Amino acid sequence: MQANIYRDMTMAQVSEDLVGKEIRLAGWVENIRDHGGVSFVDLRDMYGVMQVVMRDTTLLDGITKEQCISVAGLVQHRDEETYNPKIPTGTIELEAHEVDILGKVYKQLPFEVTTSKEVREDVRLKYRYLDLRNRKVKENMIFRSNVISFLRQKMTEMGFMEIQTPILCASSPEGARDYIVPSRRYKGKFYALPQAPQQYKQLLMVSGFDKYFQIAPCFRDEDARADRSPGEFYQLDFEMSFATQEDVFKVGEEVLTAAFKKFAPKGYTVTEAPYPIISYKEAMLKYGTDKPDLRNPLEIIDVTEFFQRCTFAPFHGKTVRAIAVQKKLSKGQHEKMLKFAQSIGMGGLGYLEVLEDGSYKGPIDKFIPDDMKQELKDLAGLKELDTIFFIADTEKQAALFAGQIRTELGNRLDLLEKNAYRFCYINDFPMFEYNVEEKKIGFTHNPFSMPQGGLEALNEKDPLEILAYQYDIVCNGVELSSGAVRNHDMQIMEKAFEIAGYDKSVLEEKFGALYNAFQFGAPPHAGMAPGVDRMIMLLRNEENIREVIPFPMSGTAQDLMCGAPNEVTEQQLREVHIKVRQ
Structure with missing residues (x-):
């Protein structure tokens, strides 16, 4: 040779x-x-x-x-x-x-490759092929490849079969905005890029495949965030026949614990299975979010009933949440917390400090009767030199504000557990929610989830009280995965969609394949899909998800390197029967 x-x-x-x-x-x-x-x-x-x-x-x-x-x-x-x-x-x-x-190099370099991570992001993305030569940037991509290779190997060892599902599919009325693709052959009709392989993986279960997985590309026309890439992302998508919620939990725990233990930075600890399971209701009360960071030891308590018996009028008729901190804060720290509270839309931030003699000091101390002060200490577990903050608003807003105050306190006071990946499951999500703008009931999450209580619950309960077999995996405050036990029963599906305002014709038109397939002996099935990009972002301790994607779009959903989105010719538009409105 x-x-x-x-x-x-x-x-x-x-x-x-x-x-x-x-x-x-x-x-x-x-x-x-x-x-x-x-x-x-x-x-x-x-x-x-x-x-x-x-x-x-x-x-x-x-x-x-x-x-x-x-x-x-x-x-x-x-x-x-x-x-x-x-x-x-x-x-x-x-x-x-x-x-x-x-x-040869024919042009002046736009930046030094060895220090490209210090360059403005738009310049880095425009010359991404040079940025990828940077050792640290390249190491992220090598790391990404190793993680994906491990996930494939692990899923195969666990008896899952890798199957690729279509990229061109039918548009769905649920979820985020679709990317649509015009058809040349069928005038006025469109394909969509899959937001997830949802229907196809369920159809695989109906086809008799027992355990499916895929490193699946997903496409959603969403705005960027630090932990969300606009346009496309990858997930470890898996589905199982004859499976319960608990079966899925075990698989998720096994693959994620193994991956994080193998690839976590040296000295990091990882939550051992079984992960804590927290209901949506409990999460919103204790943490003010359905994505709690369990490295933060602070918990929120409900003191609504207590304050209805006090003389502090601004709290009357409102939901009141409290957060106790085992620390005495300086005047400057209180001022910064107040400024933060106002920046997120709160009118103020009430607090009390416990002095060495056990008495209180703070702006609302005089409104708490003396005979109730011990009750508050017992309720919040207060000790000498502790500080307690109060958040009052509508039930929904009080929970959200309290969650943000909890996070800010955890970060500002450096309370978060170091060098740890802390996982939990959030489950028992509401099946339906009331849409104020549309003035109707709609699905909260995946419309194909099985309602707890089945058809009987749909027929007899208040829709807003019905829970679904839906669940998320959360790690360090980042939602890594969502999943559900699927609704495989045609009658239950028809009733669930009816409650959400869709008649049978919508099911037949928009979800025809799934609807028809469920009439031919569909097995019970369930699954989930941990996000690969977010997983790698956490493992690499990167603050922005674009740092772990080879060719990411910018925060404004543009490919600055190749110039997408771009204009196409009139001939191309004519071929797909499209006219651009000015």
Whole structure:
């Protein structure tokens, strides 16, 4: 076999065993140092960096940073005082005898590759192919590949079969906005990119496949957030036949615990199975969110009834939540918390401090009768020098405000558990909610979830009191996964959609395949889909999800590198029967 003309090996294969041997390496010029008569080049490939010595100065002619070159030379030991313990090849170097330029640099570099993470994000994304040469950025992508490979291996070991589902599918009236694709062949009709493989994976269960999984691409026309990439994302999608909620919980715990233990930074602890299971109602009361960060030890308590018996008029008729902190806060800290409370829409932030003699100090102390002060201490577990904050509003707003105050206190007072991944399940979500704008009842989450109590509950209970077999996995305050026991019964499905304002014709038209399939002996089935991008973001301790995606869109949903979205020609529009409104 003919030898590779560009290189004999990669940087990962170079070692001291090669000292005294002639080899050829290829890569990019990361740095050039001219020491007068002798020059040094740091040559980088995907696997590492090697110092190249050029004693013949003509070898450096035409060489610039980030050029792609091939270098032949002799491996030799470095002078001991020049050892670089930071890299595996730090004790050796390549004395160059021949240099071939493989890829020239014709333009001025927009930034230094080695410091690209410090560059403005829009510039980084425009030149993402250069940004990806940065060692730390590239390591995120290598890490991503290793995690996905592990997830595939783990799911296969657990008896799941990987099956790919379609990218072009039918548009659905539920969930986020679809990306729609016009049909050339069928005038005025459209495909949609899948928001998730939801219907297809359920149809696989009806087809008799017992355990399915897929590293699934999903497409949603949503705005970006720090933990949400606009446009597309990937999830570990899985579904199981003849499965209960508890069966899904066990699979989720096994695969996520294994993945996080394997890939967590050194010294981190991971929640052991079984994960805590917290109902939606309990989560909203104790944490003010259905995505609680369990590293934060603070819990919210309900003191509504207590304050209806006090003389503090602003709390009367409102839901009142409280958060006790085992810490005395300075005047400056109170001022900052008040400023934060006002920034999220609160009128103020009531508080009390417990003094050393057990008495209270604070703006609402005089409104609490003396004979009730011990009751508050018992209710909140207050001790000397503790501080307690109060949040009053409507039930929904009080919960949300209290959750934000809890998070701010945890961060501001540095209360969060360090070096830990804390998982929990949130379950028992409401099946329906009242839409104030549309003035009607609608689904809260997945419309294909099984209502708890089945058809009897749908027929006899207040829809707003019906719970669903829906659940999320939350890690460190980030929703990693949502899932549900699916509604596989046609009659239950018809009634659930009827309550949400959809008649049978909507089911037949929009979800026809699923609706029809359920008339041919559908098995009970359930599943979930942990987000791969969010998982990797957490494991890499990145604050922005775009740092772990090879070619992400910007925060404004643009591909700055390739220029998407862009305009198309009139001919292309005509072919798909589209006219753009001005």
